[in-house]
Every structure is written in structure tokens, then in C-alpha cells.
Amino acid sequence: MDLLSILRIAWRALARNKLRSGLTMLGVIIGVGEVIAMVGVGQGASQAVQEQIAAMGSNVVFVASGTVNRGGLRLGWGQTKSLLYDDMRAIVRECPAVRSAAPGATTTAQIVFGNDNWFTNVQGTEPQYFEIRDWTFAEGVPFTQVDVDAAANLAVIGNTVRQNLFGATDPVGQVIRIKDLLFRVVGVLNAKGQSAHMGQDQDDVIFVPITTLQKKLTGDTWLRFIVVSAVSRQASYAAQQEITALLRDRHRIRPGQDDDFMVRNLADIAQLADQSSRVMTLLLASIASVSLIVGGIGIMNIMLVSVTERTREIGIRMAVGATEEDVQRQFLIEAVVLSLMGGAAGILFGVGASLLITRLLGWAVLISPVAISVAALFSAAVGIFFGFYPARKAARLDPIEALRFE
Amino acid sequence: MPELIRVEDVHKYYELGETRVHALRGVSVAIGGGEFVAIMGASGSGKSTFMNLLGCLDRPSSGRYLLEGTDVSQLDKKALAAIRNRKLGFVFQGFNLLSRTTALENVELPTLYAQVNKEERMRRAQEALRAVGLEDRMDHFPSQLSGGQQQRVAIARALVNRPSILLADEPTGNLDSRTSVEIMDVFQQLNDQGLTIVLVTHEPDISRFAKRTLLFRDGKIRRDEAVADRPRAAEALKAMPKVED
Numbered sequence: 001m002d003l004l005s006i007l008r009i010a011w012r013a014l015a016r017n018k019l020r021s022g023l024t025m026l027g028v029i030i031g032v033g034e035v036i037a038m039v040g041v042g043q044g045a046s047q048a049v050q051e052q053i054a055a056m057g058s059n060v061v062f063v064a065s066g067t068v069n070r071g072g073l074r075l076g077w078g079q080t081k082s083l084l085y086d087d088m089r090a091i092v093r094e095c096p097a098v099r100s101a102a103p104g105a106t107t108t109a110q111i112v113f114g115n116d117n118w119f120t121n122v123q124g125t126e127p128q129y130f131e132i133r134d135w136t137f138a139e140g141v142p143f144t145q146v147d148v149d150a151a152a153n154l155a156v157i158g159n160t161v162r163q164n165l166f167g168a169t170d171p172v173g174q175v176i177r178i179k180d181l182l183f184r185v186v187g188v189l190n191a192k193g194q195s196a197h198m199g200q201d202q203d204d205v206i207f208v209p210i211t212t213l214q215k216k217l218t219g220d221t222w223l224r225f226i227v228v229s230a231v232s233r234q235a236s237y238a239a240q241q242e243i244t245a246l247l248r249d250r251h252r253i254r255p256g257q258d259d260d261f262m263v264r265n266l267a268d269i270a271q272l273a274d275q276s277s278r279v280m281t282l283l284l285a286s287i288a289s290v291s292l293i294v295g296g297i298g299i300m301n302i303m304l305v306s307v308t309e310r311t312r313e314i315g316i317r318m319a320v321g322a323t324e325e326d327v328q329r330q331f332l333i334e335a336v337v338l339s340l341m342g343g344a345a346g347i348l349f350g351v352g353a354s355l356l357i358t359r360l361l362g363w364a365v366l367i368s369p370v371a372i373s374v375a376a377l378f379s380a381a382v383g384i385f386f387g388f389y390p391a392r393k394a395a396r397l398d399p400i401e402a403l404r405f406e
Numbered sequence: 407m408p409e410l411i412r413v414e415d416v417h418k419y420y421e422l423g424e425t426r427v428h429a430l431r432g433v434s435v436a437i438g439g440g441e442f443v444a445i446m447g448a449s450g451s452g453k454s455t456f457m458n459l460l461g462c463l464d465r466p467s468s469g470r471y472l473l474e475g476t477d478v479s480q481l482d483k484k485a486l487a488a489i490r491n492r493k494l495g496f497v498f499q500g501f502n503l504l505s506r507t508t509a510l511e512n513v514e515l516p517t518l519y520a521q522v523n524k525e526e527r528m529r530r531a532q533e534a535l536r537a538v539g540l541e542d543r544m545d546h547f548p549s550q551l552s553g554g555q556q557q558r559v560a561i562a563r564a565l566v567n568r569p570s571i572l573l574a575d576e577p578t579g580n581l582d583s584r585t586s587v588e589i590m591d592v593f594q595q596l597n598d599q600g601l602t603i604v605l606v607t608h609e610p611d612i613s614r615f616a617k618r619t620l621l622f623r624d625g626k627i628r629r630d631e632a633v634a635d636r637p638r639a640a641e642a643l644k645a646m647p648k649v650e651d
Contacts (some may be wrong), residue, residue: 001518001519187551217439256533261554312502313504315502316502316504316515318463319461319463319502320496320515320563321488321490321491321519322491322519323483323487324483326519400458
């Protein structure tokens with residue numbers, strides 16, 4: 001029997017019970033729609049994370065002071081006092097893959113401006129830090145290298161600090177108090193948002209010259225971290241290795257001993273973030289495919305009912321010459337038509353739901369052609385898989401029994 | 407008269423748990439081309455089982471069934487389906503038409519399984535309907551047709567692939583007596599044109615329109631005789647009073 005005739009018969013059989021076919025399809029519609037919407041949400045989130053990481057500067061390498069292992073007591077990262085300003089200079093001087101570097105040391109302090117005060121992170125650094133991190137100024141300018149050399153009391157504030165301390169006042173030129181010292185605000189940074197991997201508010205920070213922080217605020221001489229810019233994105237791995245080798249040498253670490261510092265490539269962090277969002281996408285997709293399977297069971301159920309109802313028809317068809325294959329193909333195609341129509345409607349539903357999520361929740365939802373085609377294929381597969389048993393059952397009927405069936 | 411059907415010592419039994427139920431206990435018969443055979447017998451006599459075997463819907467437990475010289479008793483299901491499609495035509499007691507499907511499409515059904523192109527299918531179906539006098543009812547659904555008309559559609563369906571044999575299982579069982587004779591008239595006309603017909607009936611009046619009767623009892627043929635004084639259904643119709651409603 002030609003495909004066209006089979007399709008016509010299938011279409012008629014389905015059209016005969018419009019409500020029933022519609023409700024059966026609903027299972028597939030919801031399943032496919034959910035897969036598309038959920039994968040869209042997952043991929044949208046993943047893309048947002050990638051964009052944030054790219055915004056941090058893709059060729060950035062972080063060097064942090066390391067763990068201490070003294071007499072079996074192991075402390076976390078950033079505990080050793082081995083990372084020094086000279087290390088930073090050596091990195092810039094001796095590593096060919098490194099373009100520039102900026103030091104970082106931090107403390108926390110209560111910041112006072114007029115009648116307002118705010119507890120935040122104070123970070124000491126040098127002006128190239130803003131370049132390396134690709135961090136732009138909303139107002140004012142960064143402090144200069146001259147200011148750093150002079151240990152001047154100047155501050156650059158993040159957007160969160162600005163909002164909490166200054167409100168509507170223009171902060172540039174205002175004087176704030178950090179630990180009883182007066183600092184003049186020279187610049188305000190643009191908002192950078194939450195950090196991609198930790199969810200920290202990156203804008204809740206005040207930058208001061210590293211020298212000012214070390215000499216006047218903390219009294220320490222060691223660095224907590226060094227931010228390094230590699231000459232290119234590809235060079236960031238080379239930079240990582242060069243820095244590791246250099247610091248091991250400078251810190252006199254013998255082969256076999258653990259590093260007392262940590263070097264992290266942003267590409268690694270990006271990969272990590274990408275991995276976690278991929279896991280999320282997979283999770284969402286697998287939850288959604290459960291509903292697709294439930295939809296498939298609905299198809300199987302209704303096809304079984306249909307086979308029973310049409311036992312006599314099957315008997316007639318067999319009596320006039322339909323082979324088992326003919327009967328099986330007919331019911332299988334009916335199930336596939338049902339699931340494909342559900343799949344098509346489900347794609348529309350999923351795209352609609354994705355657009356609605358973007359509109360209402362403001363999430364970036366990515367409608368991926370891959371997810372759509374996979375969903376379409378999957379719905380056809382559901383039709384074949386769940387249609388197979390009922391079709392087999394129909395084909396196995398004994399024509400004599402089937403003809404006698406009331 | 408070439409031999410069309412030869413059945414040799416056919417047995418059929420069913421296993422029902424421990425017990426074996428015999429439906430046919432050694433049936434042998436030959437039916438030639440152009441014959442019109444009526445099979446009679448009480449229920450349980452084996453006549454329906456015999457019809458199922460003749461119709462290739464079932465296979466004998468033992469013995470041989472030669473259809474046009476080929477032994478079909480051991481063919482597989484697919485081959486049997488092809489024989490049903492091309493060599494046999496079925497007419498049932500309950501008409502067995504597909505509801506919500508027009509007369510024309512019902513008649514077309516066997517051609518769907520016969521690798522015939524669309525135009526040829528339509529042509530054959532229309533021709534078959536014309537042969538049973540229903541050319542003006544082609545687009546009617548079974549529910550819009552009388553019992554006699556439905557049975558004519560079923561006969562047209564049985565004829566559409568130009569079979570060698572028409573098998574009719576109690577074709578008049580659901581019809582009133584006048585309509586029954588009308589259907590027998592159709593059968594007689596088809597037989598006159600050379601079609602071999604085998605029909606099962608338990609009504610002696612109906613069996614008289616055939617040329618030969620086989621009487622089944624307890625799974626065996628007990629009597630095999632030619633019909634003497636065969637009436638013409640067309641003549642009988644003239645003698646019958648018209649039913650007015």
C-alpha cells in the first residue's frame with residue numbers, strides 16, 4: 001500500500017476522534033514545548049555567563065597567594081605571606097607571555113561620608129588593574145602611577161558603594177573617611193554586576209593605591225593576588241606556565257613540593273562555569289523529556305484503545321488481503337502522525353513559552369535550532385517507540401477472531 | 407470444466423488445554439471452475455471452519471488444499487494474504503463494511519493492497535459497483551444504505567480484484583426474504599458470467615439457487631448432490647409479492 005493512502009487512512013482515523021486525538025497530542029505538545037523552553041532557558045543562562053566572563057577580560061590570569069601546610073595544619077588559599085611586590089615585577093620582567101600585571105591586597109573597612117557610612121572591601125592596586133580587568137569609568141579617572149609611588153590618599157569607588165554612600169551627590173572630588181584617614185574620590189566605576197563564578201557583588205569595593213593600603217591601612221607588605229594580562233587569549237596558558245615556573249624558582253620550592261601560590265586562568269574559570277551551566281541545561285532537558293515520555297505513554301494508551309475498537313476493521317482488511325506488515329505499518333504511521341503533529345504544535349508552544357519567559361521574567365532564553373530539531377526527531381521516535389507495541393498487537397490479530405469481534 | 411479447488415483428507419482440530427477439539431475430520435472435495443456450491447449444515451458441523459480454510463484465513467491441521475493446482479495449505483501468512491487479495495473474494499453475513507467510509511472507498515479497499523495505481527483503483531471500484539447495480543450510490547456511507555444495498559457493496563468489494571472464487575458466509579442471514587432472493591439473483595448472474603461461487607447457508611430455500619449442495623455434519627461431508635430443478639432467482643422475484651411500507 002502506498003504511503004499516501006496510509007497517511008490518508010491515518011488522518012481519517014485521527015480526525016474521527018478529534019477530541020481524543022487532540023488530548024493525546026497534548027501530552028506530546030507539552031513535552032516537546034517543555035524541552036525547547038527548558039533547553040532555551042539553560043542555554044540562555046549559559047550564554048549570559050559566558051558573556052560575563054568575556055567581560056572580565058579573556059586573557060586574564062589570576063595569581064593568588066597559596067595554602068600553608070605547617071605541621072599537618074592546612075589553611076586555605078590566600079593564607080601565605082609569600083607573594084610579594086617583587087614577584088609581580090619579576091613576572092612582568094621575565095615572562096614573555098605577560099603584557100602587564102597589577103597587584104592586589106585587600107582589607108575591609110567602615111567607610112564614612114557625611115552622615116552615611118558603609119562597610120565594604122578596600123582593595124589596593126595600581127592603575128593598570130582597571131585596564132587588565134577591562135573596567136571602565138562612569139565618572140572621573142583612575143589614580144596614576146605617580147599617586148601610587150607617593151602613597152596618595154585617593155580612592156576609586158564601585159557602583160554599589162556610590163549608591164550607598166552618595167545617593168544623588170556627585171562623588172568625584174568628595175572626601176571620604178577610611179579607618180580615620182581622609183581619601184579624595186577621583187573616579188567612579190561602571191557597574192560590573194555579580195561575578196560569574198561566585199555570585200559576589202563586584203561593585204561593592206573601593207580601590208586605593210597599593211602603597212597607601214599597605215603603608216597606611218594594613219601595614220602588611222605581602223600581596224593577596226596579582227592580576228596578570230597575557231599578550232593574547234591563546235598566550236594565557238603559556239603565561240600560566242611561565243608564572244608558575246618563575247614563582248617556584250623565586251620561592252625556592254623544590255621539585256615534588258606543593259606550590260605556595262595558585263595560578264588560575266580565566267579560560268579555566270570560564271570552562272568551569274560553562275560546565276555547570278551545561279549540567280543545568282542537561283538537568284532541565286531530562287526533566288522535560290520525562291513529560292515527553294509521559295506523552296508517549298498517552299499515545300500508546302490511545303493506540304491500544306484504537307486497536308481494540310477497530311478489531312473488526314483490522315479483520316476486514318486482513319480478509320481482503322492486508323498482510324501483517326500492512327496492518328502494522330498503518331497503526332505505526334497513525335501513532336507517528338499523532339506524535340509528529342503534537343511535536344509540530346509543541347515547537348510552536350515551546351517557542352511561544354520561551355518568548356514569554358524572556359518577556360515576563362527578563363531571562364535570556366535561547367531558542368536553539370538544535371533543540372527544535374532534536375525535539376522534532378524525538379517526538380517521531382516517541383511515536384515509533386510507543387506506537388510499535390499497539391501496531392504489533394493489531395498485526396498479530398487472527399483475522400477469523402477479528403471478523404467475529406463485536 | 408477445469409478443477410479450481412481440490413481438498414484432500416483435510417483435518418482441523420483445536421487444542422483447548424488438554425482436550426483436542428475436532429472441527430473437520432477428513433474432508434475431501436473437488437470444485438470445478440464455474441460451479442455454484444452451497445454448503446449446508448447445522449452450527450458446529452464444521453462448515454464455517456471449512457469456509458475459513460477455503461478462504462485461506464486458516465490452515466488445515468493435516469491434509470492438502472490445492473487452489474488452482476498449487477498447494478496452499480502450507481504457505482506462510484504473507485503468501486496467504488496475497489491469495490486472499492487476488493484470488494478470493496469474501497462476502498460476510500454482517501456485510502463487514504467500514505463505517506464512515508463511502509461505498510466507493512469500501513469497494514476500493516482490496517485494491518489498496520494490490521499494488522494498483524490510483525486511476526486503475528477508481529476504475530475497477532466503479533466498474534464493480536456498476537456490476538451490482540449501485541452506480542448511483544457510490545458516495546453513500548453504509549449507514550445511508552439498506553441491508554441489501556450494503557450486501558451489494560460487499561459483493562462489489564469481493565469482485566474488485568477479479569478473483570477466481572467468491573466465498574460467501576451466510577450472505578443472506580441478515581436480510582429479509584425478498585432481499586435474500588435479490589442477492590441470490592446477483593450471485594446467479596455472476597455465476598452465469600463464469601464466476602465460481604461457494605456459499606454457506608443454513609436456509610434450504612437459499613441453497614436451492616446453487617447448482618450443487620454439500621451437507622456437513624460432525625466435521626465430514628455427509629451428502630454431495632446436484633440441485634435438481636434449480637429455480638432462477640429473477641423468476642422467483644417476479645412471483646414474490648412486493649413488500650410495501
